[in-house]
Amino acid sequence: MNRKKLLLIGWDAADWKIIGSLLKSGHMPALKSLIDRGVYGNMSTLNPPYSPMLWSTVATGKTPDKHGVLGFVEVMPDMSGVRSVTTNSRKSRAVWNILHNQGFTSNVVGWWPSYPAEPINGVVVSDKFQKVSADPKKQTPIEPSTIHPQNMKDELKDLRMFPFEITKEHILPFFPLANKIDQEKDKGLKSFSKIMASNVSVHNAVTKLLRTTDWDFTAVYYDLIDHFCHSYMKFHPPKLDGITSELFEIYKDAIYGAYRFQDMMLARKLELIDADTTVIVMSDHGFESGYKRILNMPSVQAAPALEHRQFGIFVAAGPGIKKNEKVFGLGLVDIAPTILHHFGLAIGKDMDGKVLSEIYKDRITPTFVDSWDKLKGDFGEIEKEEGSSVLSDSEAMQQLIELGYIDSLDEDKEKAIFKTQSDLKHNLARVYLGQRNFIEAKKILNDLMNEDKLEEKGPVLMDLISLSIKSNEFLDAKRYLEDLKKSKTKVRYNLFFPESDILLGLGQPLKALNILESQKSKRNSGELWFRIGRLHYGLRNYDQSKEAFSRAIEIEPDKAQYHRGLAETLFMLKDYESAVDHSLTSIELVKNFPSAHYILGRSLEKLGDIENARLAFQTAVRIKSDISEKAKRAIENIEDKRNISLKLSNKTTNKFIENQIVIVSGLPRSGTSLMMQMLESGGLDILTDNKREADISNPKGYYEFEPVMSIHKDNSWLATAKSKTVKVVAPLLKYLDPKYRYKVIFMKRDINEVIQSQRKMVGKNIDTVPLKLFNAFHNQLESIDIWKDTEPGVELIYVDYKSLVDSPEEAIKQVENFVGINLDKSQMITRVDKSLYRNKPQQSSVD
Amino acid sequence: MAIEKKIDIPIESSLGHLAYGDLIFERWRALKKKNNKDINFE
Numbered sequence: 001m002n003r004k005k006l007l008l009i010g011w012d013a014a015d016w017k018i019i020g021s022l023l024k025s026g027h028m029p030a031l032k033s034l035i036d037r038g039v040y041g042n043m044s045t046l047n048p049p050y051s052p053m054l055w056s057t058v059a060t061g062k063t064p065d066k067h068g069v070l071g072f073v074e075v076m077p078d079m080s081g082v083r084s085v086t087t088n089s090r091k092s093r094a095v096w097n098i099l100h101n102q103g104f105t106s107n108v109v110g111w112w113p114s115y116p117a118e119p120i121n122g123v124v125v126s127d128k129f130q131k132v133s134a135d136p137k138k139q140t141p142i143e144p145s146t147i148h149p150q151n152m153k154d155e156l157k158d159l160r161m162f163p164f165e166i167t168k169e170h171i172l173p174f175f176p177l178a179n180k181i182d183q184e185k186d187k188g189l190k191s192f193s194k195i196m197a198s199n200v201s202v203h204n205a206v207t208k209l210l211r212t213t214d215w216d217f218t219a220v221y222y223d224l225i226d227h228f229c230h231s232y233m234k235f236h237p238p239k240l241d242g243i244t245s246e247l248f249e250i251y252k253d254a255i256y257g258a259y260r261f262q263d264m265m266l267a268r269k270l271e272l273i274d275a276d277t278t279v280i281v282m283s284d285h286g287f288e289s290g291y292k293r294i295l296n297m298p299s300v301q302a303a304p305a306l307e308h309r310q311f312g313i314f315v316a317a318g319p320g321i322k323k324n325e326k327v328f329g330l331g332l333v334d335i336a337p338t339i340l341h342h343f344g345l346a347i348g349k350d351m352d353g354k355v356l357s358e359i360y361k362d363r364i365t366p367t368f369v370d371s372w373d374k375l376k377g378d379f380g381e382i383e384k385e386e387g388s389s390v391l392s393d394s395e396a397m398q399q400l401i402e403l404g405y406i407d408s409l410d411e412d413k414e415k416a417i418f419k420t421q422s423d424l425k426h427n428l429a430r431v432y433l434g435q436r437n438f439i440e441a442k443k444i445l446n447d448l449m450n451e452d453k454l455e456e457k458g459p460v461l462m463d464l465i466s467l468s469i470k471s472n473e474f475l476d477a478k479r480y481l482e483d484l485k486k487s488k489t490k491v492r493y494n495l496f497f498p499e500s501d502i503l504l505g506l507g508q509p510l511k512a513l514n515i516l517e518s519q520k521s522k523r524n525s526g527e528l529w530f531r532i533g534r535l536h537y538g539l540r541n542y543d544q545s546k547e548a549f550s551r552a553i554e555i556e557p558d559k560a561q562y563h564r565g566l567a568e569t570l571f572m573l574k575d576y577e578s579a580v581d582h583s584l585t586s587i588e589l590v591k592n593f594p595s596a597h598y599i600l601g602r603s604l605e606k607l608g609d610i611e612n613a614r615l616a617f618q619t620a621v622r623i624k625s626d627i628s629e630k631a632k633r634a635i636e637n638i639e640d641k642r643n644i645s646l647k648l649s650n651k652t653t654n655k656f657i658e659n660q661i662v663i664v665s666g667l668p669r670s671g672t673s674l675m676m677q678m679l680e681s682g683g684l685d686i687l688t689d690n691k692r693e694a695d696i697s698n699p700k701g702y703y704e705f706e707p708v709m710s711i712h713k714d715n716s717w718l719a720t721a722k723s724k725t726v727k728v729v730a731p732l733l734k735y736l737d738p739k740y741r742y743k744v745i746f747m748k749r750d751i752n753e754v755i756q757s758q759r760k761m762v763g764k765n766i767d768t769v770p771l772k773l774f775n776a777f778h779n780q781l782e783s784i785d786i787w788k789d790t791e792p793g794v795e796l797i798y799v800d801y802k803s804l805v806d807s808p809e810e811a812i813k814q815v816e817n818f819v820g821i822n823l824d825k826s827q828m829i830t831r832v833d834k835s836l837y838r839n840k841p842q843q844s845s846v847d
Numbered sequence: 848m849a850i851e852k853k854i855d856i857p858i859e860s861s862l863g864h865l866a867y868g869d870l871i872f873e874r875w876r877a878l879k880k881k882n883n884k885d886i887n888f889e
Contacts, residue, residue, distance in 0.1 A: 158873065158876065159869050159872060159873070161865075161872070165876075165879060168854075169856065169861045170861065170862065170865070172854045172855075172856045172861065173856045173857060173858040173861045173862060174858075176854060176855045176856070196865075200865050200872070203865075203866070203868055204868055204869040204872050205869070206868075207867075207868025207869045207870070208868070208869035211869070211870075257858055260858050260859075261858060261862055261865075261866060264858070264859065264862060264863070264866035265866045265868075267866070268866055268867050268868050269868075272868075
């Protein structure tokens, strides 16, 4: 029988930015050979990007809230202390457990976490194997449960390399100027020795198993690149200002060296497998190698992870896999389902990932099972510990401390346990935050805030600020920001981004812009220019937003959202060809970027390329996102344009649409209530709760519906508005769900009259018109005019209030045509009460 | 360890034995043991 073998190789933190130049110069020939006969792409990470969490997601196909590995450390079950994270923390079955249950044989080497080794068919060399003492005088025995089966211990024990075995010949290829290192003060070579020895141990074990065992699946994990990056990326070219020339010269080649050595180890593994073995090489996240490198790490938990980049790498080659093709939309959660599919096994419906169907030449049909975790049987698992004190993992803990992932543990055990528990809770909140599960995240963050024993609350407050901004609770965000400023946090945060987000959310875009503009001279950041561009775009300063997005692209040309921002700006500037160019660049960088496909579709539509516009909209629909509904409406519009003759500028089809929602809108006091009364008399079904009673200002009632007022927080009630008519004031129109079709009757009235009417209603002098208010209303009307053109699900007519009162027949006919429903026109006319038109134009002064 | 002077060594030649994995490592270790009798490798 031809076995479908699969070799999964994990390179922690490997990043295309570094690999790209090494591939070009021919220095990663093994990876190049795989790419040439396989697929490659970006691997999207999860938040927070902490490696044990991420590699557990790779192994289980589940997000960390489900698999339970939430950090670098865990509290021992008997509460006797804290240790580096173990298999005990994982609540979900890994692919090798499932493969065991289904009769396959696996080798697992160095996976993080994999200690204690699980009793599966095959061999597990857990991540404890390679962690040894750097001191030649210290014994570092292989502890029980490090290797399964136990009898493999004898075969593997001599394959561990020790840091003190590293020689000059190993060091000099990385650091030709190593003679200039003062080894008393500079621990650079000490770190090097530990990292190299540990990774050589892993490599020795896996090469031995590849050579000598019978296997279906082998998974091996190397931390070489990640650990090199944490130690030496700050010295990588281009030289950072804070690095001395001497140190730069000594360490500048380290990163390239690590990738090249990693590639040499890959070459050896490829020699040891059959030609028809499927190979996957991947990383869990990337690593900053440009100006975002951090020289002074803040003292927060897992601070080094701040340098992890959102995209890692993915390369796969083997029978049935496409050749030399870039693939898109890959996530860590997708690896386990893809491995199961490779072996012809069902995917757990409770897994968060999908089979990476795009990598295969032929169409695939995955099968499913409800949950592998709920099935009974032998899955080759360890018995979870009830309590243990046999684990002594000082080497593993020491390594985490040296890398800066965890602080030195407090000698007071209780304190150490409390801190670990708090950090893990905080990490879980961050996982929820990454999933946009704000309710669960907020619960945990609030619990942490209420914890008196938690001394450093800065990171919790920062997440509360971020959460509040993402859930549009800007007043809460402001409060948390003030709390943070008052707190005694030891961490220095850059607060200008959240501050500007909050100001924007509170309707103060100019102040938000000022905050960002004040940073321009202090930092050369693509993110800063991007945000400035977004604000200018929102303010309709398209020339400025064009400049800002262009600056952002100059600094970071590979950010898809910067190109998307510029494309949107160019569209508004009617430079449709350039808008197409930048949308395409954006899509080239991130294929599954729905808003880039959407703006591409709109630009192509303007250029008259309807067929390709439709394709772009269809792609935007296919990738689930906020924009999909808009894209669906845009496709419907294209269909309509083909079926009936219509000028797009009309924004009306004058035809009835099933489930359409009729919206009456306008500035307050512009005749919206009158229109609602008329439509009700005409026979339309009105959505109102009559909670706001009639008064002298609106003697016939306001026709309001209370949930409209909080539409910015919850617009789910719009489902009940289908085929009905509801009043929504102008500033709230932008919160309409693009899922539905809207017919908006927008009441227009002279702004002076609107203001006079409003001032009269609240008992103010009507002879003066505040200039600010006048300008604000003017802007609102302008933005509605743009909004109607940018929302494919929206049709809109303007009904002039004065004309409606003066000659209602004509206006009613226009409305009837627009909604596409026969209305009782005679009843509608009876509702027009000329006495309502009492705030007729008067000579006003503008103050 | 003492490193006296700048030396340029290509990674491919100097680290080939480590990248090769278990087979050569065991031979390299055997040679090393001869020269480092004090080191206890368990």
